[in-house]
Amino acid sequence: MKKSVKKSSWGILGTLGLLLLGKLKYLLVAFKILKLQTLISMFITLGTYALIFGWKFAAALVYLLFVHEMGHLYAAKKLKLSVSPAVFIPFIGAAIGLKEMPKSAKDEGYLAYMGPLFGLLSFLPAIPLYFLTHEPFWALCIILGGTINLFNLIPITPLDGGRIAAGISTKLxxxxxxxxxxxxxxxxxxxxxxxxxxxxIEWYKTYRKQKNLNSSKEEAEKLGLLLNKLKQTSNHVGSIQPILKEVNWNMSQPEVKNAFDTLVSEIEKMSKNFYLQQLSGVPNLSEEAQNENEQVIQQTLIQFEKVIEEYKKDVQITETYYKTDKKTKWQLFLIYLGLIVALSISYFFGNEILMNHPEIRNALNR
Structure with a gap:
């Protein structure tokens, strides 16, 4: 009786599969949606797992990873974030790359949450399929899906759980x-x-940024004032050099310091050249040389301004990014906890039905 149920069930699934394959145009649409690197890395991963674990396990694993990443992609689209296509890496997993950061820890939490949520939804069909076919494979899919997504919910970056926890408390x-x-x-x-x-490393970097926030804000303010002074003067060595000499404080950010040192170096070089020219009996710069100096100063100032703006933006992000109100914290905590509970129940349910399956039980008792 069981064999006939299995055969008929697989027959139904096979028929459905043939019908889907018959709709070739829909497959072509799917290939257009998926990027080439996603497909290539997916098939490489599929082939790698198939060689080691067999094609059924490989297909299930890649499917679960794919749907998980589609959850992140869906959330990114909702947040209007630019992302790179998903890439599969054998024995590591899959990931989509963010081309821009979310605006807040709340948005990052939403982005992270949708991966495991889609992951949960991805293996739910395996439950009725198991009871329909009594195939241990479907129980394994439930366990595998639960394991992958529960692991991802451990509260540590770069895992999804760490990104959700960021909106609750980075102490997690x-x-x-x-x-x-x-x-x-x-x-x-x-x-x-x-x-x-x-x-x-990420925890330490975040801790240091938050600890040094006040001094970073003061430094950003000083840099802003310095930049305004420089922009208000003419692009002339004699006007800029005294302002640069007034700077008697250390710049903590290497990028800012490098840009400042470049500006100082260019001004000193121009000043030295002008001094040597005066020694040779030419008291004034030619109009061409003066214009060239002004262009160099202008370009160097633009670069300096760009670096300062980036630093100020980074300081602002440090100050506001992880700030969430109590309501948001509770919302993030409850959906995080709810997802952990749902995945845990699914995992233990899958494990229970797998261990009680006659074939598995007999194999374990041998």
Whole structure:
């Protein structure tokens, strides 16, 4: 009886598959939507997993990863963020690249949340398929989907859980580091340790930025005043050099310091050349040389201004990015917790039905 149910069920699925394949135009549309690098990396990953684990497991894993990433893509489109196509990497996973950062931790949390949510939805059809076919494969899909998405919800960057937790409190990243260290030690996971290192670096960088926020704001203000002074003077060595000499404070940002040093260096070079020219008996610069100097000063000032604006923007982001009101924090926490609970239930349910499957039980009892 069970065999006939299996055959008829697979027959239904096969028929549906043939009908879908018959609609070739829809497949062509899908190929247009998916970018070439996504398809290439997907098939490479699929082939790699198929060689090791078999095609069914490989197809399930790639499908689960793909739908997860489509969740992020959907959220990015909703937030009007520019992204690069999804890329699959064997034994690591898949990812889409953000070409621009979300405007706030709340938006980042939404972006991160949609991946595991889509991931949950991706394997729910496996539940009725299991009861329809009694195939252990579908139970395995439930377990696999639950595992992938639960792992992603560990509160450590760059995992989705860390990005959701950022809107609640970056202190949760510490908990994520502890959890992932324990997980990595238990399973001997190299990838886990790598994520711990990346997450720890990000946590430290964020901590330092927040700790030094007041001094960074003061420095940004000083740089703004300096820039205004420079812009108000004529692009002449004699006007700019005294202003630069007044700067008696250290610039903490390497990019800003390099741009400032470049400006100082150019001015000193021009001043030295003018001095040597005077020694040779030529008291004034030619109009051509003066215009050339002014152009160099103008270009260097533009670059200096660009770096300062980037720094000011970074300081502003540090000040406002992780600020969320209590309502938002609770919303993020509840949807985060709800997703963890739903995925955990799914995982244990899949594990339960797999372990109680006659074939698996008999294999374990041998």
């Amino acid at each position: 990243w510490g908990l994520g580091i502890v959890l992932l260290v324990a997980f990595s030690i238990k399973l001997g996971s190299f990838i886990g340790f790598l994520i711990v290192i990346l997450g720890s």
